Amino acid sequence: QLQEDALAQAFPSRKKIGLKIQDTEEGNGVKIINVEDSSAAAIAGIKKDDIITEIDGKKVDNTDEAREQLAPDSEKKVYKIKINRAGTAMNFDVKIPRKLKTANL
Numbered sequence: 001q002l003q004e005d006a007l008a009q010a011f012p013s014r015k016k017i018g019l020k021i022q023d024t025e026e027g028n029g030v031k032i033i034n035v036e037d038s039s040a041a042a043i044a045g046i047k048k049d050d051i052i053t054e055i056d057g058k059k060v061d062n063t064d065e066a067r068e069q070l071a072p073d074s075e076k077k078v079y080k081i082k083i084n085r086a087g088t089a090m091n092f093d094v095k096i097p098r099k100l101k102t103a104n105l
Contacts, residue, residue: 017041029053044094054082
């Protein structure tokens with residue numbers, strides 16, 4: 001947790017897509033163990049217990065590979081995520097919301 005807090009402070013504008021993931025026993029993807037409410041992933045339709053198999057066309061076998069593919073990138077607007085949901089392959093576009101500036105006038 002301390003490492004995550006340090007990362008959050010070092011990268012305050014770091015965008016998260018709202019997923020908590022875990023390696024699978026088989027090593028053939030990563031299991032989603034939590035989807036944050038109203039997150040980019042939830043809005044895209046990704047659900048708990050889905051298995052991520054590819055991100056942006058690159059095969060994902062473990063959490064390290066998934067984190068690498070989902071590393072914050074200010075230029076990136078959409079992540080194309082391939083998921084196995086109960087044996088069915090599905091594709092999702094997870095759109096990163098743009099940070100909108102506000103002003104009080």
